[in-house]
Amino acid sequence: MKLDYNEKSNLEYNLSKSVGARMTSTFYGYSGFYGEHCLRSSLEYIYAKYLDYMEIGWTYEDKTYLLSNEVRYKPDFLLENGEYVEIKGVFNYQSDLPKIQLFESEYNVKVTIFQEKDLRQLIKDTPFVFEHLKQEWKSHAKVRGMDNFGKRNPMYGVTQSETTKAKIKAKAKARFADPSFKEKFVNSPKRKAYHESRKGKKTGALVPRFILTCEFCQNSFEVIQHKVSKRRFCSKNCSVQAQHGKTSTTNSDIQTLAHTFALDNYETLLSVKLNNLKELFQALQDSIQKENHILDIRTICQIVTGKPCSRKELLYYLREYAQKVRGATAKNKAVELEDKKPLG
Numbered sequence: 001m002k003l004d005y006n007e008k009s010n011l012e013y014n015l016s017k018s019v020g021a022r023m024t025s026t027f028y029g030y031s032g033f034y035g036e037h038c039l040r041s042s043l044e045y046i047y048a049k050y051l052d053y054m055e056i057g058w059t060y061e062d063k064t065y066l067l068s069n070e071v072r073y074k075p076d077f078l079l080e081n082g083e084y085v086e087i088k089g090v091f092n093y094q095s096d097l098p099k100i101q102l103f104e105s106e107y108n109v110k111v112t113i114f115q116e117k118d119l120r121q122l123i124k125d126t127p128f129v130f131e132h133l134k135q136e137w138k139s140h141a142k143v144r145g146m147d148n149f150g151k152r153n154p155m156y157g158v159t160q161s162e163t164t165k166a167k168i169k170a171k172a173k174a175r176f177a178d179p180s181f182k183e184k185f186v187n188s189p190k191r192k193a194y195h196e197s198r199k200g201k202k203t204g205a206l207v208p209r210f211i212l213t214c215e216f217c218q219n220s221f222e223v224i225q226h227k228v229s230k231r232r233f234c235s236k237n238c239s240v241q242a243q244h245g246k247t248s249t250t251n252s253d254i255q256t257l258a259h260t261f262a263l264d265n266y267e268t269l270l271s272v273k274l275n276n277l278k279e280l281f282q283a284l285q286d287s288i289q290k291e292n293h294i295l296d297i298r299t300i301c302q303i304v305t306g307k308p309c310s311r312k313e314l315l316y317y318l319r320e321y322a323q324k325v326r327g328a329t330a331k332n333k334a335v336e337l338e339d340k341k342p343l344g
Contacts, residue, residue: 032141042137043119044087049133050123056080064158065103072158073103084111091115112303174239180233216242216293241293251303254288258304261287262318269319277311 029039037060039045044060051058057080064074077085086100091113100111114122120130150156160168176182183193192205209222214234221234233239261284262269272280281297288294294303301314309317 002036008294030138030141032137041089042134042141043089043114043116044139045137046119046123046128046130046133047085047087047114049128050119050126051077053126054130061199064155065107066161067099067102069102070161070164071099071102072155075098075103082109086111086113086115087119092137124188161257214238233311242295251292254292254294254300254303257287257291258300258318259321262322263325264324269315269322272315274312277315281311281314 029056030042031038032045033039034045034048037048039048039060048058048060059078061074061076062078066072066073075084076087079085091097100113100137103109123130123133143292176185196203209224210228211220211230212223212228212234213220215232216238217234219234222230223231233242265280268280285295285297285300288300294300297311298308301309301311305314305317
């Protein structure tokens with residue numbers, strides 16, 4: 001389960017590098033809290049669950065260590081026996097391994113590295129199921145990727161070394177020694193805009209506005225340039241009214257139009273086939289849309305009959321109304337589709 005630190009052959013290194021590049025998205029971590037610790041991946045969560053099950057004391061990212069090459073290193077887990085553990089989804093032998101080896105030699109400690117295959121083997125004799133733990137972590141982890149805010153940032157509370165401070169200071173002095181750079185920095189529009197924005201003032205040129213007319217209510221409204229060709233209505237309410245005609249389920253004007261339509265088309269209502277209902281009611285639908293701005297046939301059916309229904313039920317309702325007005329007693333059924341004649 002421990003990673004062998006012997007030097008890898010060129011073939012092994014190239015293979016691990018190419019595979020690691022392809023697997024980066026697979027091991028991309030989910031950050032979230034497990035107890036008081038903010039873990040950065042599902043693999044760390046699985047290892048923490050294992051430690052708790054085995055009743056092994058541990059701390060997470062306990063301390064940041066400064067190496068002789070001025071690189072900082074913070075191991076993932078410190079166990080109660082003083083052993084350090086590093087959890088790696090993808091291990092980079094070119095950058096990660098030398099840093100860990102230098103930490104081991106300078107602080108006289110041992111770092112054990114676990115990858116996914118090692119963790120699967122580690123929890124094999126426990127009641128845990130690897131995939132279940134992985135999905136469990138994703139279900140309550142809050143942040144996709146790294147959560148490095150505040151005290152969870154590896155650099156929190158870490159001060160720069162005197163050597164690093166001297167380098168930064170020398171570089172800044174060299175830059176401002178150049179008059180052109182200093183002039184450009186002091187009078188930078190971005191710098192001025194930043195300080196103005198900190199005072200609550202709007203900066204920069206306003207995006208041009210264009211005046212359009214709402215296709216439904218005919219009122220004028222303003223939009224920015226990239227929305228000129230996309231906006232037809234001034235509000236969502238107008239859009240809904242124009243597209244679906246949301247209205248009261250009781251409207252005497254619409255019922256009157258439907259009743260007049262039934263009387264004018266009485267013979268057609270008796271002989272129409274069920275596959276021609278859309279064509280039959282298109283004239284009624286157009287007149288209602290023109291007068292009441294209702295486009296949705298389901299809304300029209302509900303207003304006319306008093307209940308949600310289909311075109312077929314609307315047909316029966318209008319036919320019955322027309323028969324009552326004309327004094328007819330027979331209630332003919334709608335003509336069903338004829339069977340197709342066999343070929344040949």
